[in-house]
Amino acid sequence: MTAPHRLAVLVSFTGDGGVENMITNLLHGFVAEGMEVDLILLKARGGHLERIPPEVRVVRLDVSTSLLALPALVRYLRRVRPTAMLVAKDRASRIALIARRLAGVDTRLVLRMGMHLSGSLAGKSALRRWSRYLPVRRLYPWADRIVTVSEAVADDLSTIGHIPRDRFTVIRNPSIPDDLNTRAATPVDHPWLQPDSTIPVILGVGRLTAQKGFPTLIRAFAKLSQQRTLRLIILGEGPERQALQTLCRKLGIDDQVQLPGFQANPHAWMARASLYVLSSRYEGSPNALVEAMALGTPAVATDCPSGPAEITDHGRIAPLVPVGNPDALAAAMARVLEAPPSGSMLRDAVAAYRVPVSARHYLEVLGYRV
Structure with missing residues (x-):
């Protein structure tokens, strides 16, 4: 591939869940492809921290809520200006989208969404659904691309957010490590x-x-x-x-x-x-x-x-x-x-x-x- 470029990955490590496992696997894949990677952690908890490749530069923000990370993320984007940023989880995605606008940088921003949102909110109150759907409709269209883990998740978010289906790319989870x-x-x-x-x-x-x-x-x-x-x-x-x-x-x-x-x-x-x-x-x-x-x-x-x-x-x-x-x-x-x-x-x-x-x-x- 071409000479490495700086890639940022933004996520919260809140435990030993599937997202943390998938991001850790991706980091290993990115390093194997010769990428220079910054891992920006809104929170840093769980055993997967020990599996982060040593080549990855870890930036720990350690905030109690994602919103508190906004100033630090704006400063990071202005200072480092990564070529692209991959963001996992909904709250981190919202902050990243706002931070890029405030920073005024041209970093390519790609969201990674793994949850079938309407399925997870089935049976919840109308207010609860509205509070989760509104950011999708207002903020997600600002992303350069939205990656989903299945066709059904892409269809679901496209419907919820009124976002054209061709703005989504389905990529299978990096679930199977080499070891x-x-x-x-x-x-x-x-x-x-x-x-x-x-x-x-x-x-x-x-x-x-x-x-x-x-x-x-x-x-x-x-x-x-x-x-x-x-x-x-x-x-x-x-x-x-x-x-x-x-x-x-x-x-x-x-x-x-x-x-x-x-x-x-x-x-x-x-x-x-x-x-x-x-x-x-x-x-x-x-x-x-x-x-x-x-x-x-x-x-x-x-x-x-x-x-x-x-x-x-x-x-x-x-x-x-x-x-x-x-x-x-x-x-x-x-x-x-x-x-x-x-x-x-x-x-x-x-x-x-x-x-x-x-x-x-x-x-x-x-x-x-x-």
Whole structure:
């Protein structure tokens, strides 16, 4: 590629979530392409900070709210004048759009949006929806380009913001790092996942929140476990832990279900599971589903907005079931356990989610020649 140019990436690292993981993966991809990168952190928390490439210059603003970062971001843009800036998350995007106008610079500004906004606000009050929709309509048209993680997210934001659909570019998440197989080969210190264990293990991964629909997975598992001996592991932490444990006791399956909490390396667990299940009510592009498929682990997913339909080729690669339907989920889980697809077919289906492929697409949209 041409000589490196300064690229800025603006984001809040607020924990160990999917966005932090994706941005960290992208940083590695950008560095591998010879880019000079500034990572501007509105907040700096979580384990992914340790994975930032040493070549990346980190600028920590450490503000309590995004709005407080506005003066510092304006000064940065005027002083450094990066060729382009990639911004992730909604609040950071709003501040970046305002800051560029105030700074009066010609930095190319690209937003990265990963959430299906209308899906995440389903059932919320009209005031809550309006407060989230208004910035999209007023500010997002100022961006040079909006990258989304799925076609459905692009369609959703185009409708919400009254923004022409051709202003959006869909780029698959950089979900599959180059060291995925190495991470997957790491031993797992759990008795259910040892080589001599013969009982199939079903795996779910995600924050223990209502979004992830884990009660549906637990009810489906309870139904299926009446027909055969199985175990269920759900990785993640969150406010729903107590409710999920109570549900397991109520269904009489608490000895067959474990919630080990957040795991820094879920890939080792995925590689040893018999089946991965995504039970979400809504998503943007579910990274854990992609990662499991990249490891050749059979999968079942809810047909939620958005992502699973595109990842699974509308159910051809892995079954899709209605959201919140434990009977349909149990039936699909049984079918896949009885006749799992080939690992090579699953891996081929998610090839576009590899870090080098995704990073090059991002650089093209940001205006760099690769």
